[in-house]
Amino acid sequence: MTPQTMAPIMPPVAETIAQAGHLLKSGFLVGLPTETVYGLAGDATSDQAVARIFAAKGRPSFNPLIAHVADPAEATRLAEVSPLAARLIAAFWPGPLTLVLPRRADCPVSLLASAGLDTIALRCPAHPVARAVIRAAGVPLAAPSANPSGRLSPTTARDVAEAFPAEKVALVVDGGETPVGVESTIVGLFGEKAVMLRPGGLARGAIEAVTGPLGDAGDDHDAPQSPGRLLSHYAPGLPVRLDATRVGPDEALLAFGAEVPPGAFAVENLSPEGDLTAAAAHLFAMLRRLDRSGAKGIAVMPIPAEGLGEAIRDRLSRAAAPRGEAA
Numbered sequence: 001m002t003p004q005t006m007a008p009i010m011p012p013v014a015e016t017i018a019q020a021g022h023l024l025k026s027g028f029l030v031g032l033p034t035e036t037v038y039g040l041a042g043d044a045t046s047d048q049a050v051a052r053i054f055a056a057k058g059r060p061s062f063n064p065l066i067a068h069v070a071d072p073a074e075a076t077r078l079a080e081v082s083p084l085a086a087r088l089i090a091a092f093w094p095g096p097l098t099l100v101l102p103r104r105a106d107c108p109v110s111l112l113a114s115a116g117l118d119t120i121a122l123r124c125p126a127h128p129v130a131r132a133v134i135r136a137a138g139v140p141l142a143a144p145s146a147n148p149s150g151r152l153s154p155t156t157a158r159d160v161a162e163a164f165p166a167e168k169v170a171l172v173v174d175g176g177e178t179p180v181g182v183e184s185t186i187v188g189l190f191g192e193k194a195v196m197l198r199p200g201g202l203a204r205g206a207i208e209a210v211t212g213p214l215g216d217a218g219d220d221h222d223a224p225q226s227p228g229r230l231l232s233h234y235a236p237g238l239p240v241r242l243d244a245t246r247v248g249p250d251e252a253l254l255a256f257g258a259e260v261p262p263g264a265f266a267v268e269n270l271s272p273e274g275d276l277t278a279a280a281a282h283l284f285a286m287l288r289r290l291d292r293s294g295a296k297g298i299a300v301m302p303i304p305a306e307g308l309g310e311a312i313r314d315r316l317s318r319a320a321a322p323r324g325e326a327a
C-alpha cells in the first residue's frame, strides 16, 4: 500500500479523540490503541458498523466480537452480572480481562457482534486513549484485533495503517506501542462456574486467586466455546518451528533467555533476562521483523508455561499450526 492509500495515523490529542468519536457515531471504523493490542473499532450497537468490521478483516461472521466499555458499571446495562462476575470486574477492570456473560434481554449491542449467541464478550480496557475514544463515541465499541483475519496482531498504529486502506479504516489513533502486547484473557462465566476461553494478558494465577481453579473450555461440553479459537491464527508469512534448541543458517530465531544457539540468519530475543511479561510485549513486533528478515522460516526457542508464558505459547502454537484454518 502507498502512504496515500493507507489509513491515516493521527496523534492522540483532543481534536483526534473528538473526530474519532464523530466518525464512530457515523458508522465508520477507527483503529484504536488498547493496552493489549490495537483494535479495529466500530459502534457495537450498529448492525452496519459491525458488518463493516467483519468485511474489513475478512472475518467469518460466526466469530463474535468483544464489546468495549469505558466504565466498569456499564457491564450491568449489557449483561447479566453474577456475583462472581462482579468480583472479577472489581478486581481487574479496567484491564486485560474479557468476560463472556449472558446477554441482557434489552442489550443494545448488535446481535451480529454476538454472532447470534445468547452471550456477550465484554471488556473495559485500561488504555487512557481507548477509554477517551469510547467516551467520545458514547456507545460500546465492538473491536477485534486490528489485523486481517488469521494474521499477526498489531502492536503499533503503523501495523494497523499498513494492513487497512483509508476506505476501510477512517482513522488510526496513535497510542504508541501497546504495553501488554498479547490480547486480553477471556473468561466465560456460566452460572457460578468460570472457564478459561483464551489465555492472554492477565495471567491465570491472578484470576484463579479470585475464582478458584478455572475450568478448561475443551473438557466441558456444556460451556460455550470461543468460536474464534481456530487452530491457525496469529500467523506470520513464514513457517514457524517451535521448541528449537538449534537453528539452521537460513532460519530466523525468536530467542528467549541468555543462552542463544548460534548460527541463525537473523535473531530477535523476546527477553534476554527471561522475563515473560517483557516477552509478551515484544512477541508480535519481533515476529513481524523476523518475517521480513529474508529468512526461509522462523525457529522459536522453548517458552516456559508460567505467567504470561501461557498466552505466548498459545499464540506461537497457533502461528505454527498448518495454515488454511485461519479465522
Ligand code: TXA
Pocket (backbone or CB within 6 Å): 034, 036, 037, 038, 039, 040, 063, 064, 065, 066, 098, 100, 114, 117, 119, 120, 121, 123, 143, 144, 145, 146, 182, 183, 184, 185, 186, 197, 198, 224, 225, 226, 227, 228, 229
Ligand atoms: O485484547 C483484546 O481482547 C483485543 C483488544 C482489541 O481488545 N481484542 C481481541 O478481539 O482480541 P478478537 O476479536 O481478535 O478476539 C475476540 C475473541 C474471539 O476468539 C471470539 O471468538 C471470542 O473473543 N468471543 C467473542 N464473543 C464471544 C462469546 N460471546 N462467546 C465466546 N467467545 C467469544
Ligand code: MG
Pocket (backbone or CB within 6 Å): 144, 145, 153
Ligand atoms: Mg484477533
